[in-house]
Amino acid sequence: MQHGYRMTTVSDGTEMRKALRDWNIDLLILDIMLPGEDGFALCRDVRRTSKIPIIMLTAVGEDTDRILGLELGADDYLTKPFNPRELLARIRAIFRRAETGSGTELTENSAEKVRFGSWVLNLGSRELRDADDVVVHLSTGEFSLLRALVKHNKRPLSRDQLVDIVRGQSSIPFDRSIDIQISRLRRKIEKDAKNPKLIKTVRGIGYQFCADVVTA
Amino acid sequence: MQHGYRMTTVSDGTEMRKALRDWNIDLLILDIMLPGEDGFALCRDVRRTSKIPIIMLTAVGEDTDRILGLELGADDYLTKPFNPRELLARIRAIFRRAETGSGTELTENSAEKVRFGSWVLNLGSRELRDADDVVVHLSTGEFSLLRALVKHNKRPLSRDQLVDIVRGQSSIPFDRSIDIQISRLRRKIEKDAKNPKLIKTVRGIGYQFCADVVTA
């Protein structure tokens, strides 16, 4: 976590696609010079399926017109060597632009409300309601954890991943804090906390959200 | 007419305002070094009333952070001396972004009034009215804070960001003033200040305006 942003570094196109699939990536910074597929191809490829903001890193003398142009569709670019402050400024500018959209676009495919079991979780207002429409209070951490689980539903998430999502840090060894948060969350949303139906433990791996999640 | 764009040159802030009023200007290119009012002030001033894209021209060593940041709100900037091709590329990029932008803008030039919960906030006259059309008085700081929250609704804002927006300064360490302002604002607009529905706390991050905001 730096300057309020959490980042993941990958070393090639394959890792990038994996990261895009496994995490909710909000912004991509692409170097043109890469082993394997070059940045141009990657950029074009990502653009085909996603509107995620892309910043390209170029060497001097590259054809800047082409980078920002329709062909590649990057949102911005920087010439190496660049000033870190400038990168930060451009990142912020991009998010600020995106913000003025409509609000709720953590990612493009995020819906406002999701339903699972007899619960309705409103991702915008951060409210969890039961079948009778009664609000069950969740602390920030509980909401954050639940959102992570729901977002990656039916997929086991390691404690590392969860800590990373919830706290934006990589976890220290023997970090049990997620277990406790899971415990607290189960107490609130499971009918029988001893027999969890929604948040199951995947021994040796982590936790998995098992309910069908319907975006309403 | 050059490269498909028509342009008008002005020499100071007064002329600029006249041009903005008399013509349909689509994009503003602002030099920071100007006779009379400087570019920073002009930029901020334009931003108060318009969402028109702004590109700033800066000398080397300027504080690029501030330029693209929330305070000034420019869309891009270029360091002098710059390559005309690069300026052209950035102009095109900005128009391309504008095209793909979704609607629902929450800025001055679109709507004067916004509605959330049972409240109506008039951004022009700075009046907040309840369901019975009774004015609830807000101090300058309270209004400014509420406007910031509403503008970035459904998105958590850090204390730093809020201080920056409200006071135009970066906050000192351990600055709790935002918390107190939030507290005062809640007392005025929340039905139950203990259970805030509009302004929620995001622990470790800041605050988030959670209501649906409708521009009326």
Place this chain on the structure above:
DNA sequence: GCAGAATGCTTCAATTTGTTACAAAAACCG
């Protein structure tokens, strides 16, 4: 069933946030 490991959960202290009371600063007003 048993040993060891992984997970669940209680307790408690540290941190973060909410709020009250009060003082400084600013605006207002004659």
Place this chain on the structure above:
DNA sequence: CGGTTTTTGTAACAAATTGAAGCATTCTGC
């Protein structure tokens, strides 16, 4: 100008949240 009111920030304390420690429980492979 002086006096008054309003606004805003600091200090101090209350409440909520959270994670570490540590023991209880469950699971796995034998």
